[in-house]
Amino acid sequence: MRNIKLKIAYDGGRYYGWQRLKDNDQTIQGKLESVISEMVQSYTEIIGSGRTDAGVHAKGQITNFHTDSIMTLEEMHRYINRYLPQDIVVKEITQVSDRFHSRYHAKSKKYTYYVWNHYTHSPFHRKYSCHLPKKLDVPLMKEAAAKFIGTHDFIGFSSLKKTKKSTLRTINELNILSQDNLMSFTFVGDGFLYNMIRIIVGSLVEIGLHEKELSHIDKVLEKNVRSKAGITMPPQGLFLEEVYY
Known part of the structure; x- marks a missing residue:
């Protein structure tokens, strides 16, 4: 049995997220799964490095599947891209060890959230960023972003309900860049809770609009209350950039 690893990119705008739905x-x-199962002539489950929500995009999602097909990697690559919709593409295909698991072996992930910060919207960025017409205080947001670095209980910055699983996560990097009205919030961490990135960006935006104080972040991290954190930013600005192993 062969273990095939795929690196894929997709525009998530018209999809209900990564995870397969019964209905x-x-x-x-x-x-x-539909395309690959047809290719190898048997039902094949695809394992993803993690779930992306409805409307979220990816430039470097990692998946793997097992098959006893004798097709070459080049033949598989050509077949899959031929029959996938145009908004999903396999960028790379490799054969890996039997033990490789795209989700369990992931060490960290990189995500970027994009904001178009100008009083008029951009016809070119409208599907891949959130439009904010009011000017943001970038230096203040960078100061606030530093508070998220390190290991914290991020349940207050997520949409999770009560869970028995650990909600401790480590953010290694949170960089904010602004160029020609397009802002990017780039996160690198060992994992992210449900809606965590979008809520953190929402919290930073509220600080950047001077609607909340810097100390607000400390209070949410201390009390772990979701209702005290910022808004959940819309999905179209979020990209899964890369998965590290």
Whole structure:
């Protein structure tokens, strides 16, 4: 049995997220499984490095699947991209060890959230960023971003309900860049809770608009209350950039 690893990119705008749904095939996993199962002539489960939500994009999602197909990697690559929708593409395909698992072996992930910060919207960025017309205080946001670095309980910055699983996560990097009205918030960490990045960006935006004080972040991290954190930013600005192993 061969273990095949894929690096894929997708525009998540018209999909209900990564995870396959029983009553709907408009998911990234569902589309991949349909094409690959047809290719190898047997049902094939695709394992993803993690889930992306409805409307979220990816430039470097990692997946793997097992098959006894004798097709070459080049033949597989050509077949899959031929039959996938145009908004999903396999960038790389490799054969890896039997033990490789795209989710369990992931060490960290890199995400970027984009904001178009100008009083008029951009027709070119509107599907891949959130439009904020009011000017943001970038230096203040950078100061606030530093508070998230390190290991914290991020349950207050997520949409998770009560869970028995650990909600401790480590953010190694949180960089904010602004160029020609396009702002990027780049996160590197060992994992992220449900909506965690979008809520952290929402919290930073509220600080950047002078709607909340810097101390607000400390209070949420201390009390772990979601209702005290910022808004959940819309999904179209979020990209899974890379998964590290």
